Amino acid sequence: MPIASAAVSLINFCNAGAFSGTPLSFRRPVQTRPPQLQHLVQSRYRGQGTDRSRVAQYKRTPADTGSPEVQIAQLSARVTQLTGHLQIHKKDYASRRGLLAALSTRKSLMQYLLRQDRSAYEKVIKELDIRPLKVQAGRNVIIKLQEGAEPEKVHQTDPNADTE
Numbered sequence: 001m002p003i004a005s006a007a008v009s010l011i012n013f014c015n016a017g018a019f020s021g022t023p024l025s026f027r028r029p030v031q032t033r034p035p036q037l038q039h040l041v042q043s044r045y046r047g048q049g050t051d052r053s054r055v056a057q058y059k060r061t062p063a064d065t066g067s068p069e070v071q072i073a074q075l076s077a078r079v080t081q082l083t084g085h086l087q088i089h090k091k092d093y094a095s096r097r098g099l100l101a102a103l104s105t106r107k108s109l110m111q112y113l114l115r116q117d118r119s120a121y122e123k124v125i126k127e128l129d130i131r132p133l134k135v136q137a138g139r140n141v142i143i144k145l146q147e148g149a150e151p152e153k154v155h156q157t158d159p160n161a162d163t164e
Helices: 003-015 068-088 093-116 118-127
Strands: 135-138 141-144 152-156
Touching: 068 093, 068 118, 093 118
Parallel strands: none
Antiparallel strands: 135 141, 141 152
């Protein structure tokens, strides 16, 4: 029996005999929020309230969304928005976790940009007002960075060296 005819049969069954007048659905009607409160309750961040005006200047092409500079600018806008939100809602631990995730992703992108193009890295941290990375580890060398200076080797580790 097709589904449509089964539904019609069920309706006819409920309208006849002992079930007449009984509604098919016993669920309560869905409560909707007033229109002015719809934007307050969402299950997922959708970009409202984030100032992305500085993102456009880092795009290499009009459709660029993947270059590290653009991603860092987008994450910086998100970090700014979340920081303001957490100043108001101090116990919003889910948003705090999102902030830490965004900061971690931004840090990884900044490390990548530093390795690939130091001038672009310096431009991004200067224009977006981001603190420079404190310690950069890579290829068994720990580098201490200072703003506007060349990296200096603080400690060089050698995995084959004998320790005494």
